[in-house]
Amino acid sequence: EVQVVESGGGLVQPGRSLRLSCAASGFTFDDYAMHWVRQAPGKGLEWVSGISWSSGTIGYADSVKGRFTISRDNAKNSLYLQMNSLRAEDTALYYCAKLSVSGGWFNAFDIWGQGTMVTVSS
Amino acid sequence: EIVLTQSPGTLSLSPGERATLSCRASQSVSSTYLAWYQQKPGQAPRLLIYGASSRATGIPDRFSGSGSGTDFTLTISRLEPEDFAVYYCQQYGSSPQTFGQGTKVEIK
Numbered sequence: 181e182v183q184v185v186e187s188g189g190g191l192v193q194p195g196r197s198l199r200l201s202c203a204a205s206g207f208t209f210d211d212y213a214m215h216w217v218r219q220a221p222g223k224g225l226e227w228v229s230g231i232s233w234s235s236g237t238i239g240y241a242d243s244v245k246g247r248f249t250i251s252r253d254n255a256k257n258s259l260y261l262q263m264n265s266l267r268a269e270d271t272a273l274y275y276c277a278k279l280s281v282s283g284g285w286f287n288a289f290d291i292w293g294q295g296t297m298v299t300v301s302s
Numbered sequence: 303e304i305v306l307t308q309s310p311g312t313l314s315l316s317p318g319e320r321a322t323l324s325c326r327a328s329q330s331v332s333s334t335y336l337a338w339y340q341q342k343p344g345q346a347p348r349l350l351i352y353g354a355s356s357r358a359t360g361i362p363d364r365f366s367g368s369g370s371g372t373d374f375t376l377t378i379s380r381l382e383p384e385d386f387a388v389y390y391c392q393q394y395g396s397s398p399q400t401f402g403q404g405t406k407v408e409i410k
Binding site for chain 1: 332335337339341345346347348349352353358359390392394395397398399400401402403404
């Protein structure tokens with residue numbers, strides 16, 4: 181079964197750091213770009229960051245640029261999001277999402293995890 | 303950044319009725335790089351449509367997408383009980399990729 185499973189969320193104070201992980205299985209992980217999308221409580225979807233299969237192309241939303249770092253370890257079939265200088269407005273459910281086409285960048289997301297909740301509060 | 307505006311915000315319909323959801327972009331969407339997702343409470347989004355009009359794997363043919371440029375539509379021909387959910391459009395042809403604010407399809 182093709183799936184991705186997020187972990188690492190939790191309650192953190194403003195200004196602190198957190199690292200999210202996404203474990204992939206059931207597909208050839210290093211063929212696909214991977215992304216993080218977040219959803220604040222009761223709100224819509226917001227793209228956060230994406231990384232190509234080779235890590236050669238990386239993108240960030242302006243709202244997280246300079247604070248968040250995306251990375252991947254293809255040997256471990258894992259995606260990461262290092263989140264520094266966290267703010268209250270970063271509170272959200274963070275989804276890991278797989279691109280629908282191998283080797284591509286501009287495409288829809290066909291596999292989503294169930295998300296990991298990040299709460300930034302003092 | 304391309305802003306996607308979905309309308310209406312909420313659509314109240316009965317099972318068996320036709321649903322028409324709109325997604326309007328602030329700029330032309332490259333090569334119809336437009337997707338639609340369905341999200342039910344407590345669940346992750348599910349890809350329905352990509353490339354503006356192609357159904358994703360396993361999606362029933364009562365779901366169809368159309369449009370180009372700045373105007374896109376998701377149509378559900380006959381609503382089934384499991385179709386009541388929130389629907390989001392997404393453009394992925396221009397960085398940053400963006401989502402619409404969502405349309406809730408609720409039971410009337």
